[in-house]
Amino acid sequence: MSNARLTVKPPAGAMVTYPNNGTSTGFSQYAKLLVGQTDYASFKIHTGSLKRGSYTLRLDLSYGNGTRIPGSVTLVVS
Numbered sequence: 613m614s615n616a617r618l619t620v621k622p623p624a625g626a627m628v629t630y631p632n633n634g635t636s637t638g639f640s641q642y643a644k645l646l647v648g649q650t651d652y653a654s655f656k657i658h659t660g661s662l663k664r665g666s667y668t669l670r671l672d673l674s675y676g677n678g679t680r681i682p683g684s685v686t687l688v689v690s
Contacts, residue, residue: 618637625661666689
């Protein structure tokens, strides 16, 4: 897997700043992920005006020559 980029759609009232205020994030350690390797991507969320509760953040992982995989993660504000 190469050229991986992760974008996140936060709920209204929150903001994603990614690393370094970018518009997406890549993998932490490898630019090209080989079979059997593991890695991760991270991002920062400013919860802003969100009230306590659980929120679904939509994820979009793109890699290679445009392959896209949608996903989601739950954000809990307490």
